[in-house]
Amino acid sequence: MSSLREKLKALEELQQIDLELNEIQAVIAAHPARRAEVEAAVVAARKAWEQEQARLDQNERERRQLETLLGMERDKVKKWEGRLGEIRTPREYAALSREIDIAKKTNDGQSEQLKELTAQAELLRKGVDAKEEELSDREAAAQAEVEAIEQRKAADEEKVRGLEARRGEAVKQVDPGLLSKYENIKRRRAGIAIAPVVGMTCKGCHRNIPPQLAITLQRADSIETCPSCHRIIYSAEAVNPPAPSPA
Ligand SMILES: [Zn+2]
Numbered sequence: 272m273s274s275l276r277e278k279l280k281a282l283e284e285l286q287q288i289d290l291e292l293n294e295i296q297a298v299i300a301a302h303p304a305r306r307a308e309v310e311a312a313v314v315a316a317r318k319a320w321e322q323e324q325a326r327l328d329q330n331e332r333e334r335r336q337l338e339t340l341l342g343m344e345r346d347k348v349k350k351w352e353g354r355l356g357e358i359r360t361p362r363e364y365a366a367l368s369r370e371i372d373i374a375k376k377t378n379d380g381q382s383e384q385l386k387e388l389t390a391q392a393e394l395l396r397k398g399v400d401a402k403e404e405e406l407s408d409r410e411a412a413a414q415a416e417v418e419a420i421e422q423r424k425a426a427d428e429e430k431v432r433g434l435e436a437r438r439g440e441a442v443k444q445v446d447p448g449l450l451s452k453y454e455n456i457k458r459r460r461a462g463i464a465i466a467p468v469v470g471m472t473c474k475g476c477h478r479n480i481p482p483q484l485a486i487t488l489q490r491a492d493s494i495e496t497c498p499s500c501h502r503i504i505y506s507a508e509a510v511n512p513p514a515p516s517p518a
Contacts, residue, residue: 275491278449279491279494279505280511281445282445282446282449282450283467283510293462295431299431302423302424309416309417316405316409320402320403323402330392330395333388334388334392337384337385337388338385344374347374348378351370351374352371452494456496456501459501464502465503466502466504467505468480468485468488475500476497476499476500488506489506489508491505491510
């Protein structure tokens with residue numbers, strides 16, 4: 272095996288490790304967003320509970336106001352009814368009687384309104400209880416989810432340490448000149464600096480290379496780059512020849 276084949280193989284090995292590292296680092300980078308999502312769900316559940324509680328509070332304020340008002344109005348009617356006995360003229364008597372009837376009707380209407388508000392309060396209280404239960408369920412679930420995320424993060428960081436150790440070893444096998452070329456291309460080409468050519472197709476950009484270049488690659492005695500994506504390319508067949516089939 273030519274020394275260039277060894278160099279390309281070492282570089283391909285490094286590329287595989289770097290791809291795995293990229294993948295795991297993307298997963299790690301997504302952890303805070305997933306955690307924020309879990310925490311946002313708790314905030315939303317708490318807000319829903321607070322809104323329901325605010326509705327109940329509002330209902331309570333309205334009921335208290337109405338009760339006070341109704342109490343005052345009923346006292347007034349009682350006072351008027353007391354005054355009826357002191358009235359001397361039938362005209363005044365009729366006028367006050369009419370006032371009393373109107374006031375009583377108004378009070379009846381408000382009494383109905385109070386009953387409705389009381390019935391509503393019952394429903395609102397059930398709503399508050401339900402939202403409170405949802406909140407405590409969400410909080411418990413969030414705690415479990417955050418713990419799971421932390422565990423996954425620790426496991427992923429462990430994987431990164433393992434890959435970095437492997438990378439340290441792999442780098443030692445790579446030709447230094449080739450390594451800096453690799454790092455330069457990797458930065459510019461979405462993390463992929465070296466790609467096999469299968470048939471005539473560069474697996475880095477999925478475009479075909481000229482036939483003459485494909486022939487050059489077969490010899491595996493020079494470092495070539497893809498004319499389309501500028502990645503280092505090699506013939507998969509020439510660098511990793513299929514094992515001879517047992518005949
Ligand atoms: Zn290409």
